[in-house]
Amino acid sequence: MPMKLWHKKILTKIIVAGAAASRGRRLSSFSSQGSTCNSSNAQEEPKGPQIVYENTFQLSPKDSQKFPTKKAEDIIKNTFLTHLLDSKYSSDNCKNLTAQITETVKTQVKAELGSNNRYKVVVLVIIGSNQGQGARVASRCLWYPQYDRFAQYEYHNESLFAVGIVYGVYYE
Numbered sequence: 001m002p003m004k005l006w007h008k009k010i011l012t013k014i015i016v017a018g019a020a021a022s023r024g025r026r027l028s029s030f031s032s033q034g035s036t037c038n039s040s041n042a043q044e045e046p047k048g049p050q051i052v053y054e055n056t057f058q059l060s061p062k063d064s065q066k067f068p069t070k071k072a073e074d075i076i077k078n079t080f081l082t083h084l085l086d087s088k089y090s091s092d093n094c095k096n097l098t099a100q101i102t103e104t105v106k107t108q109v110k111a112e113l114g115s116n117n118r119y120k121v122v123v124l125v126i127i128g129s130n131q132g133q134g135a136r137v138a139s140r141c142l143w144y145p146q147y148d149r150f151a152q153y154e155y156h157n158e159s160l161f162a163v164g165i166v167y168g169v170y171y172e
Helices: 002-022 069-084 091-113
Strands: 028-030 037-039 119-129 149-156 160-170
Touching: 069 091, 069 149, 069 160, 091 119, 091 160
Parallel strands: none
Antiparallel strands: 028 037, 119 160, 149 160
């Protein structure tokens, strides 16, 4: 009998801790772009009413909600042409430029998808020095080929090469 009571107390503590996490309380946050790490008090209540969404049980995208592969490719192309048209390769400059291009492409693709989309957008941008060598970029993904899509674009000039890939992965 005492064993069941002890087990019940632990189970109650786990449920209470899980309920606090499901109410949207953030115990800590971390920003990978800067060196800031903020911790908030666990006693803070969330501001405003909590929004509860019901399951839609939608397992496939509607025809109007499919990932726009051609538009995503055009976004990558236009972003590369605006940022890299007369650029020379420099490892310090390209590090910042890669992050900037990635963020620009991601925000433009998400804007193209609209607010009511069910796609996770992953953007990969690689910039390297063009010294006459060959380079191949490969990736492997586990996904559902009927709904998940990708778009890619390659850019070359005399100093650098760039490859941009946008993955649109449908989630239920």
